[in-house]
Amino acid sequence: MTRDEIIANARKLIYETDSSNSHFTPEEMIAWYEDWHRDIAMYSKWPKAEATVTGGSIIGQSTYPIDASKVLEILKVYYNKKPIEMKTVEFLDEIDPEWRTVEDDDPEYVYMMDSDVIGFYPAPKTAGDEIRLRYVKIPNKSTVGMDVPDVSVGYHISGGLYIAAQAHRSIGNSDEADKMDTLYMLKKKEVKGVIKSPEKQQGWDWSGAGNY
Numbered sequence: 001m002t003r004d005e006i007i008a009n010a011r012k013l014i015y016e017t018d019s020s021n022s023h024f025t026p027e028e029m030i031a032w033y034e035d036w037h038r039d040i041a042m043y044s045k046w047p048k049a050e051a052t053v054t055g056g057s058i059i060g061q062s063t064y065p066i067d068a069s070k071v072l073e074i075l076k077v078y079y080n081k082k083p084i085e086m087k088t089v090e091f092l093d094e095i096d097p098e099w100r101t102v103e104d105d106d107p108e109y110v111y112m113m114d115s116d117v118i119g120f121y122p123a124p125k126t127a128g129d130e131i132r133l134r135y136v137k138i139p140n141k142s143t144v145g146m147d148v149p150d151v152s153v154g155y156h157i158s159g160g161l162y163i164a165a166q167a168h169r170s171i172g173n174s175d176e177a178d179k180m181d182t183l184y185m186l187k188k189k190e191v192k193g194v195i196k197s198p199e200k201q202q203g204w205d206w207s208g209a210g211n212y
Helices: 003-013 026-044 089-095 158-170 174-194 198-202
Strands: 048-052 063-065 071-079 082-086 109-114 117-121 131-137
Touching (some): 026 131, 071 109, 158 174
Antiparallel strands (some): 071 131
16 A cells, blocks of 8 residues: 555545545644554564674774664664673663673673663673674655555555544544554554564565665
8 A cells, every 4th residue: 555545544534535625734644654654663573674883893882873863673783793682771780780880891781872872781892893783674754645655565554543543633532543543453463463574575685784
């Protein structure tokens, strides 16, 4: 389904098929479409990508920037081709209150310092080791109505439900909004239960990953 088709489905659900005579502008509908696109990407863990941190590790440097404009969710971090377990700063505080000042060594854990910064504990003891991220990409914004969302096609039908829920909520129709939200969640779960992974559907290949 295209963006226009998904929005048309939403307009049918709110009984406002004429965009020129509606409570909701085309711009509002497109904004809710984009919100849905990101929500489904997060839910389905797709589209995915990999990238390396330019230059690799630096001795004694625990934190490294990532491009938050591309990353919706980090799935895995590899240090020198070894997967590193992700932990929270709170976890590190519990196991070692002095974790920020420990001696440099091979990293054992990785953590998010901010939305655009990852950190390693301990800080690396060697330079130039590869740091590779596997992540869910922020979907590209649509530019024309014929654009097709970059998520598995089984989820496309849920877009109208999500948009309809936002439309109802924006004008105070909370009961109808809740109804659409419930149907949206049910549809997501239904699709997730039967759909093949996008990697298998599309012959995903991790080769050719980029860097930051």
